Amino acid sequence: MNDTPTAPKQPNIVLILADDLGYSDLGSYGGEIDTPNLDQLAAGGTRLTQFYTTARCSPSRASLLTGLHPHQTGIGVLTGDDSPVGYKGNLNRSCATAAEVFSANGYATGITGKWHLAADARTPNDAWPTRRGFDYFYGTLTGCGSFYSPGTLVRGETNIEHEAQDPDFYYTDAITQEAVGFLDRATAENKPFFLYVAYTAPHWPLHAPERDIEKYGGRFDAGWDHLRQERFERQYELGIVEPGSQLSPRDPEEPAWEDTPEKSWQARRMETYAAQVDKMDRGIGRIIAELKERNEFDNTVIIFLSDNGASPEEIPHFERETFVKRTDIYSSHTRDGRPVQLGNEPGIVPGPEDTYSSYGRAWANLSNTPFRMYKKWTHEGGIAAPFIIHWPAGAVQQSALLRQPLQLTSVLPTLLDAAGISPLTELDGNPVQQLEGTSFLNLLRQEPGSSLRRQAMDAQTGTLYWEHAGNGAIRRGDWKLVRTFPGPWELYNLAKDPTELNDVVTENRDLAESLLADWSQWADRVGVLPFGRIVELYELRGRPAIEAAG
Known part of the structure; x- marks a missing residue:
């Protein structure tokens, strides 16, 4: 009789990323949008209250998948090739992706959804997911687009945009369906799997089926001022924000709700956004159900997060003449030949395929409650994100809040730690950069009854760094130095002022100089x-300077 104990089975990994979701949009983070499946994961796992992304989608995806700062991967702004002066906008070969590491260790690997890490989104190249460790790819190479007929839709390396001609096609549902199909195949192979589900929801354009929008009829009629206050109060009750925190004022560029014209249209914008989030949550529910049916749920590390703060971007995002030429993200006509209405105007009612709109700065201000600022900036509103991790077999605490300040560079080290896998030191015979972050798995596995909150606060010894389009920040302990390019640096004590309302740089110039020196050394190194x-x-190209930031 063989008494040798069986080695524990390696965990599966399902990494789910939302696009432009605000810090407070989920129910478990204080929002009024229905997200029961994500709230279930939060109740059965741990929520991070001070988790940070980068300020933009492509850099965040590069950092998430490599454990490096985005500049080290070649993705400094977005995926435009600005070399030799700027970044190449292409995932380089001096970094190893999570898929490459897991694949090298016997995992089945798949991605469904948005990639946005290749400068060339039309011709297969070394920055495509199929050539960066993923066995299976279904999704889009570009950054955004219609939910009814997305551009650059690919399976493997073959363009399949024609599949969206099905009148029932909706991209969020397709991402979910392909994810479930991958789980089906991977479990049949009896291999552990790494699945990256990169939804484009709720990134603009505001596209959702009418029946899903109708569900939210009236829910936002109270307006952004009242709803921000309600979200803040729920966050306090949930423990997401701590005693002494202040709700940041309404964005000074936006009017009070009571002074806002076209209230019905404004509410419709947020109703459509909510329908997009709701649709994504239901898709995640299908993925959860599939894992349970396959008896893989308990031993699957499920992580959900957003790629940056909520987006204030108006549509068209830059000059109309330039925007309409971006056929990878915009089509001038619907699948049945109707002209698409482009813009944020009361006459354009968002939701249907023949519209192309965004929800605007005031609603993004609601999504980012309690913070100010947005996607693209390195103030809290641009980089603070919801983060849920669920893994019962790995003893991740249930219904817990972890307040340790952490950022994207630590996600891959944590997943490798959970799987008992070492990082790659070379790829195709060439050395790769070593991980910048460290695992925080130990912080998720505290003994029942212990205080994650207190231990996490005592553990604030690391330093976190950001830079995007000239906007920079460094956080050391409770202190954060931050700037809006090309403006001056500001200093905040986040323990006393988590919403960055009181700049104390003039009272702490020595500290600010120390932080700036540290940030500068980091910036040079990466x-x-x-x-x-x-x-x-x-400017030399004759293009508006604003386009330099994407």
């Missing part, structure tokens, strides 16, 4: 390029 040079490049 390859941050002077953003002013990139702006100058665009």
Whole structure:
């Protein structure tokens, strides 16, 4: 009789990423949108209250998948090739992706959804997911687009945009369906799996089936001022924000709700956004159900997060003439030939395929409750994100809040730690950069009854760094130095002022100088390029400087 104990089975990994979801949009983070499946994961796992992304989608995806700062991967702004002055906008070969590491260790690997890490989204190349460790790819190479007929839709390396001609096609549902199909095949192979589900919801355009929008009729009629206050109060009750925190004021560029014209249209914008989030949550429910049916749920590390703060971007995002030429993200006509209405105007009622709109700055301000600022900036509203991790077999605490300040570079080290896998040191015979972050698995496995909150606060010894389009920040303990390019640096004590309302740089100049010196050394080490040079490049090209930031 063989008494040798069976080695524990390696966990599966399902990494789910939302696009432009705000910090407070989920029910478990204080929002009024229905997200029961994500709330279930939060109740059975741990929520991070001070988790940070980068300020933009492509850099966040590069950092998430490699454990590096985005500049080290070649993705400094977005995926535009601005070399030799700026970044190449292409995932380079000096980094190893999560899929490459897991694949090398016997995992089945798949991605469904948005990639947005390749400068060339039409011709297969070394920055495509199929050539970066993923056995299976279904999704889009570009950054956004219609939910009814997305551009650059690919299976493997074959363009399949024609599949969206099905009148029932809706991209969020297709991402979910393909994810479930991958789980089906991977479990049949009896291999552990790494699945990356990269939804484009709720990134603009505001597209959702009418029946899903109708569900939210009236829910936002109270307006952004009242709803921000309600979200803040729920966050306090949930423990997401701590005693002494202040709700940041309404964005000064936006009017009070009571002074806002076209209230019905404004509410419709947020109703459509909510329908997109709701649809994504139901898709995640299908993935959960599939894992349970396959008896893989308990031993699957499920992580959900957003890629950056909520987006204030108006549509068209830059000059109309330039925007309409971006056929990878915009089509001038619907599948049945009707002209698409482009813009944020009361005459354009969002939701249907023949519209292309966004929900605007005031609603993004609601999504980012309690913070100010948005996607693209390195203030809290641009980089603070919801983060849920669920893994019962791995003893991740249930219904717990972890307040340790953490960022994207630590996600891959944590997943490798959970699987008992070492990082790659070379790829195709060439050395790769080593991980910048460290695992935080130990913080998720505290003994029942212990205080994750207190232990996490005592553990604030690391330093976190950001740079995007000239906007920079460094956090050391409770202190955060941050700037909006090309403006001056500001200093905040986040323990006393988590919503960055009281700049104390003049009272703490020595500390600010120390933080700036630290940030500058980091920026030089990881390859941050002077953003002013990139702006100058665009000006020389005869293009608006604002386009340098994507």
